[in-house]
Amino acid sequence: MRSIRAAAVGAVTMSLALAATACGGGSSSGQGSNDSPKTLTYWASNQGASIAVDKKVLQPELDKFEKKTGIKVKLEVVPWSDLLNRILTATTSGQGPDVLNIGNTWSASLQATGALLPWDAKNFARIGGKDRFVESALGSTGVQGKDPAAVPLYSMAYALYYNKQIFADAGIAKPPATWDELVADGKKIEAKGKSVLGAEGSNVSENIHHVFVFAKQHGADFFTSDGKPNFTDPKVVDAVEQYVGLMAKDKVVPPGDAEYAQNQSVSDFAKGKQAMLLWQSAAANLKSQGMSEDAYGIAPVPVQSGTPGTGAQTNSMVAGINIAVFKNSHNLDGATQFVKFMTGDDEQKILNKAYTTIPPVKTAQQDAAFDAPADAVLKSTLATSAAALPQVASESQFETAVGTAVKELFADAAAGRTVTTDSVKAQLEKAQQQMPAA
Structure with a gap:
């Protein structure tokens, strides 16, 4: 199970140079610049008590995705102490993963780099629609009035x-x-x-x-x-x-x-x-x-x-983890399919139950698996009394x-x-x- 470091969940200090950072073009040699439509690289955040625990939780689900789509996902669970610096390096070099997890409070700052795929109406439609997600979780996906830079994956309060x-x-x-x-x-x-x-x-x-x-x-x-x-x-x-x-x-x-x-x-x-x-x-x-x-x-x-x-x-505050796609990925179609899979009802129930988090997907959140007294308090907080941290660059x-x-x-x-x-x-x-x- 997860042992979350508070310094990491939803908020890690970011370099003061971030606002000036811009994403360069993709390179075929980059970690996420994947010329094969049958592979993806995925940087998952460390949600469990250890990286080994995360691999144990995630790998069976990635195997399901491969069996369903034929796309193999190369998983790397990145410690929170390293994740932000790894992402910043990827935004400047243009060489990152195809898909990655981010703390939701980073959304606006990373959005400003231009490195992440914007989730416009067309992209949301490809994963089942924006209205599948809880409104409070969507409030921590980027600057208001702009297309979100990421999609909610795990919610916390x-x-x-x-x-x-x-x-x-x-x-x-x-x-x-x-x-x-x-x-x-x-x-x-x-x-x-x-x-x-x-x-x-x-x-x-x-x-x-x-x-x-x-x-x-x-x-x-x-x-x-x-x-x-x-x-x-x-x-x-x-x-x-x-x-x-x-x-x-x-x-x-x-x-x-x-x-x-x-x-x-x-x-x-x-x-x-x-x-x-x-x-x-x-x-x-x-x-x-x-x-x-x-x-x-x-x-x-x-x-x-x-x-x-x-x-x-x-x-x-609206705490949680978002899932994002590097827009210079050479497998945007596969990356989008993967986001759809991870935010699908079945996976949302499995993953959020494993991590004792709350699904940001409405239908999954209503499942009986999230009816425990503790979950009721957290769901009520997210729905009625939580606010997103400032969504500014x-x-x-x-x-x-x-x-x-x-x-x-x-x-x-x-x-x-x-x-x-x-x-x-x-x-x-x-x-x-x-x-x-x-």
């Missing part, structure tokens, strides 16, 4: 995971629905000698995911309607201050979590060291670390007030700059330095100055 025994011992009857309730529950949990909430303060991508949600809950956006950075908007500042304040002010996140960046908070939660965890589609991750499904509950991420919904009640630079600013603010909090509105604003102003000119 954030949820609040809570330790049932720790809650019972603290006399807490139900998971918190608001941040005020979470902080109040935290006092009861701490009185029983347990830590309250895990975080990954040094994980740039996790930081972005959370402050994006807090900004939505404050009615703010990091970018203006014309795509310009707006990081010092007072509501954005308030949102970042509230998130970092979970450690700095409310004391529900342990100071040591400021150094966490590689699944350590998941490990702490799985071992019963912390009562709550904010994570995206964590079931497989927790299982891989030995935590029984009976030991924890799952609930929507808290909001400011009321219940999760659209607008200010947003409680997750500079999205990757935004992740780097703001995510690092939050990391530094967590470091201040852990060191006992006061985190104030002014210090938050100063960090966000510094981040905005690092953004490329329009």
Whole structure:
């Protein structure tokens, strides 16, 4: 099963040079420049606990595709730590795979390189139509108003995971629905000698995911309607201050979590060291670390007030993996057939079940295999209260700059330095100055 690194799912820091990158023409010697209509190369992202697990999941499905079409798929599972650099190298050299997986938040930035096949109405028709896909998943496939740069493959959402025994011992009857309730529950949990909430303060991508949600809950956006950075908007500042304040002010996140960046908070939660965890589609991750499904509950991420919904009640970014085609592939027909196969109802059920993700294909998502309580929370979140990260060409630079600013603010909090509105604003102003000119 999958053991997802938070730094990797749906968002990995991208080179600042990306926006200026352009894709050259294909070369017959390239890895994906395949002159044979009977072979394809496929870079799959590492969704499982190991590359070996992914091969075990994927190879039988690729064999099915070969038996059905006569096209052999050469599989390479690429670690998330390498995937983005490999893709960037391929976009500049013109020598990449035919088909590849990308984190969905990369869509707009990679779209700007011109390297990926646009999914216009004609191409979508070849895989069964655009209306097969859940609207929220389509929102993370590229810049609004342009043909998508990729097709949704696996969907994920954030949820609040809570330790049932720790809650019972603290006399807490139900998971918190608001941040005020979470902080109040935290006092009861701490009185029983347990830590309250895990975080990954040094994980740039996790930081972005959370402050994006807090900004939505404050009615703010990091970018203006014309795509310009707006990081010092007072509501954005308030949102970042509230998130970092979970450690700095409310004391529900342990100071040591400021150094966490590689699944350590998941490990702490799985071992019963912390009562709550904010994570995206964590079931497989927790299982891989030995935590029984009976030991924890799952609930929507808290909001400011009321219940999760659209607008200010947003409680997750739209997380997930998209599948894309290099447009300089010499086997575009075969690549399109492969995308159709991977996004078909049968494969969507098989693959998303294996990875404990949610199918972005409507009919597959409605299958009884995805009716477990945890799936119900994630499906509801994706359908009603999740929002796509900014679909702008500079999205990757935004992740780097703001995510690092939050990391530094967590470091201040852990060191006992006061985190104030002014210090938050100063960090966000510094981040905005690092953004490329329009």
